[in-house]
Amino acid sequence: xxxxxxxxxxxxxxxxxxxxxxxxxxxxxxxxxxxxxxxxxxxxxxxxxxxxxxxxxxxxxxxxxxxxxxxxxxxxxxxxxxxxxxxxxxxxxxxxxxxxxxxxxxxxxxxxxxxxxxxxxxxxxxxxxxxxxxxxxxxxxxxxxxxxxxxxxxxxxxxxxxxxxxxxxxxxxxxxxxxxxxxxxxxxxxxxxxxxxxxxxxxxxxxxxxxxxxxxxxxxxxxxxxxxxxxxxxxxxxxxxxxxxxxxxxxxxxxxxx
Numbered sequence: 001x002x003x004x005x006x007x008x009x010x011x012x013x014x015x016x017x018x019x020x021x022x023x024x025x026x027x028x029x030x031x032x033x034x035x036x037x038x039x040x041x042x043x044x045x046x047x048x049x050x051x052x053x054x055x056x057x058x059x060x061x062x063x064x065x066x067x068x069x070x071x072x073x074x075x076x077x078x079x080x081x082x083x084x085x086x087x088x089x090x091x092x093x094x095x096x097x098x099x100x101x102x103x104x105x106x107x108x109x110x111x112x113x114x115x116x117x118x119x120x121x122x123x124x125x126x127x128x129x130x131x132x133x134x135x136x137x138x139x140x141x142x143x144x145x146x147x148x149x150x151x152x153x154x155x156x157x158x159x160x161x162x163x164x165x166x167x168x169x170x171x172x173x174x175x176x177x178x179x180x181x182x183x184x185x186x187x188x189x190x191x192x193x194x195x196x197x198x199x200x201x202x203x204x205x206x207x208x209x210x211x212x213x214x215x216x217x218x219x220x221x222x223x224x225x226x227x228x229x230x231x232x233x234x235x236x237x238x239x240x241x242x243x244x245x246x247x248x249x250x251x252x253x254x255x256x257x258x
Contacts, residue, residue, distance in 0.1 A: 002194055004043035005077045005114075007250050008036055009050040011066035012081030015120040015185075016053035017246060020176030028246070031177075032079065034186035039077075041255035042195050048250030050075065054243050059083050059097055063104045066245070071108060073250050078108050079156075079189070081118045083144075087136040094136060098143035105153045116154035117144060118189060121164035121181055126174040156192045158185050 010016050010032040018030020036049035050073055052066040059082040070078055083097045101117060108115040119141050124130035141159040148155045158164060161184065167174070169181035177185065190197045 005039045005047060005193075005195075006043065007048035007073070007075040008039055008077040008079070009070040009073055009075035009250065010035075010053055010079045010081075011062055011070050012053040012079070012118075013057045013062065013085055013120075014053070014055035014176055015084060016051065016079070016081045016118070017055050018051075018053075018182065019055055020171035020173075021179045021182040029179075029182070031182040031185035031189065034183060035079075035189050036253045037255055037257055038186070038190055038195060038197065040253050040257070046252040046254045048073075048075065049247060049253040050245075050250045051247040052245040053081070054245060056085060057082070058085050058089075059100060063100060067104055067108070069245075069248070071111060071113065074113070075250060076114055077193075078113045078115050079118050080105055080108070080115065081120060083140055084120045084137075087140055088133060092136065094139045094143055098140060098147055101144060102147040102153075105148070106151060109151070109153050116156055116189070116192065117148065118156040118185075119144070119159040121158045121161065121169070121177050121185065123165075123170055123175055125165050126167055126170065154192050156189050158188055161188060 014020075016030065016032050018028030018033060021029045021031075023029055032051050032053070033049075036047065036051075039049075040047045050070065052070055053062075054066070057066075062080075062082040067080070080101065083101055086092050086097050087094070105115050105117050122134065122137055124134035124137060127133065137159055141157060145155055145157065163169065163184055164177070164181060169177055169184065171178040171181075187197050
């Protein structure tokens with residue numbers, strides 16, 4: 001078994017922030033929080049955990065702002081997620097996104113940080129223009145995988161997980177994984193790290209989309225979720241423009257905390 005992880009930092013967008021898996025007070029939990037709790041369980045003692053992810057972020061600000069801040073914390077383990085919002089823009093170079101994502105991961109690894117790239121799940125089968133976005137997501141996941149061959153950066157491929165495209169793993173907005181979906185993403189990360197998955201299924205009994213499986217795409221759904229989402233894509237705005245990271249420091253986490 002690998003040595004226990006004493007500190008973990010996560011950077012990315014809404015997927016890593018944990019949107020769709022909200023606690024009763026409305027704050028996001030998500031797969032990275034579940035991974036941190038499982039790492040503390042495996043270590044048998046508290047570990048440091050920072051989550052600098054901010055919803056809506058494109059890859060450039062993730063790597064320009066979050067990555068230096070995370071590396072300055074000197075975590076033993078770093079997860080990088082990004083590019084999902086880039087492929088939703090009208091124009092994007094998949095090769096350029098993959099090149100920059102992999103270059104950042106390799107730079108972190110060369111700095112002595114154990115690094116993994118974690119892809120998001122595939123929501124496109126339930127979104128407007130989903131087929132076009134799915135082709136871009138497929139191409140990005142394959143490009144990242146190919147570029148990481150022969151390196152010791154771990155690639156956790158949630159995009160091609162055959163379970164996650166199913167609607168009952170997505171929140172009511174159909175854009176973000178729900179508690180069950182985040183639990184699957186956490187289990188994929190822990191399996192890639194060869195860490196026991198104890199505690200990663202804690203979200204299995206949490207609320208999810210439920211009757212949204214049968215709910216039609218009503219005018220209310222389009223007004224609340226789809227039209228604002230399309231508007232942000234077309235204007236280059238982000239849902240997290242004024243937000244700060246939820247855990248900017250390596251604060252202590254114990255098993256069961258999160």
